[in-house]
Amino acid sequence: MKSLASLVMRGRMPATAVATVLAALSLLILPLGLLSAAVVTLVALRQGLRESVLVLIGGTLALGALGGLIFGKPLALALVGLVMWLPAWGLGLLLRSSRSLALTLEIGLWLAAGLVFGQYLLGDPAAYWAKLLGEFLARSVDSQVMADVDRQQLVAAMAPWMVGGVAAAWFLQQALVLFVARYWQAALYNPGGFRAEFHALRLRRWVLLALPLLLLAALAADRQAGLPAQLVLVLEAGLLVQGVALVHGLVGRLQASLGWLIGFYSLLVVAFPHSVTLVTIAGYTDGWLDFRTKVRSRSDKDGAGE
Numbered sequence: 001m002k003s004l005a006s007l008v009m010r011g012r013m014p015a016t017a018v019a020t021v022l023a024a025l026s027l028l029i030l031p032l033g034l035l036s037a038a039v040v041t042l043v044a045l046r047q048g049l050r051e052s053v054l055v056l057i058g059g060t061l062a063l064g065a066l067g068g069l070i071f072g073k074p075l076a077l078a079l080v081g082l083v084m085w086l087p088a089w090g091l092g093l094l095l096r097s098s099r100s101l102a103l104t105l106e107i108g109l110w111l112a113a114g115l116v117f118g119q120y121l122l123g124d125p126a127a128y129w130a131k132l133l134g135e136f137l138a139r140s141v142d143s144q145v146m147a148d149v150d151r152q153q154l155v156a157a158m159a160p161w162m163v164g165g166v167a168a169a170w171f172l173q174q175a176l177v178l179f180v181a182r183y184w185q186a187a188l189y190n191p192g193g194f195r196a197e198f199h200a201l202r203l204r205r206w207v208l209l210a211l212p213l214l215l216l217a218a219l220a221a222d223r224q225a226g227l228p229a230q231l232v233l234v235l236e237a238g239l240l241v242q243g244v245a246l247v248h249g250l251v252g253r254l255q256a257s258l259g260w261l262i263g264f265y266s267l268l269v270v271a272f273p274h275s276v277t278l279v280t281i282a283g284y285t286d287g288w289l290d291f292r293t294k295v296r297s298r299s300d301k302d303g304a305g306e
Contacts, residue, residue, distance in 0.1 A: 001187075004039075112237070116167045160225035202286070202290065203239070253295050
């Protein structure tokens with residue numbers, strides 16, 4: 001990964017080429033899209049507005065050319081690149097200017113909330129997602145594997161929550177891209193910098209205050225999956241990130257082995273979705289109690305005993 005970041009930082013052309021190739025390959029291997037966005041974000045973080053805009057323009061034109069040669073639709077692939085790159089690029093510039101990872105993530109939460117509002121402004125989002133999910137399952141799942149009645153029930157259960165779910169997933173994707181780009185930047189120019197920054201990550205109190213208010217509004221609403229409930233999903237995504245940072249911070253302060261983090265992520269996958277709920281609750285509680293400042297590191301203990 002560090003060698004890839006080093007290649008990107010050699011100049012405008014290598015950065016444009018790497019971002020373009022990864023974006024094109026993401027049509028086959030989706031996670032490569034995150035690396036492609038991280039490349040553009042790294043350029044924004046390290047070299048600022050002018051250079052990153054040139055990479056954006058060059059990558060968009062290159063994707064358009066590839067789309068025209070391969071699919072005969074140059075505009076379609078160029079738009080895919082812009083959708084993939086623009087949000088992360090903007091957040092990267094914000095992080096460069098603010099030097100605050102927490103503030104940048106909070107702006108990401110506001111953008112995700114805007115995505116929720118945007119879906120409501122365009123019409124009935126639950127009906128839209130019900131239609132989209134129904135068509136997708138009808139094409140991808142054989143009727144012998146899942147009966148039509150079961151498929152309809154699954155769509156009815158999922159569709160109302162897709163509004164906030166998609167926005168929360170979008171936020172987590174942007175956060176991951178930002179973390180990768182920041183890690184690359186630190187690995188090249190400030191070793192250990194991202195580790196310290198991530199270990200200390202804590203969102204501000206407005207997130208903690210807004211969550212219970214939205215929960216109360218969601219419980220009082222006639223529709224269980226109304227607008228307040230969708231916004232709760234977005235804020236929970238932010239607190240999930242804080243919960244993960246809390247675990248990393250505690251492991252770092254206690255100087256515990258890497259096995260603890262491996263076990264944590266394994267449990268996060270195996271016990272999903274209950275594990276995600278617990279980590280989110282831990283992130284919310286840490287927002288009020290700040291566990292990391294209360295845990296003395298092993299080096300602090302050794303120094304106190306001398």
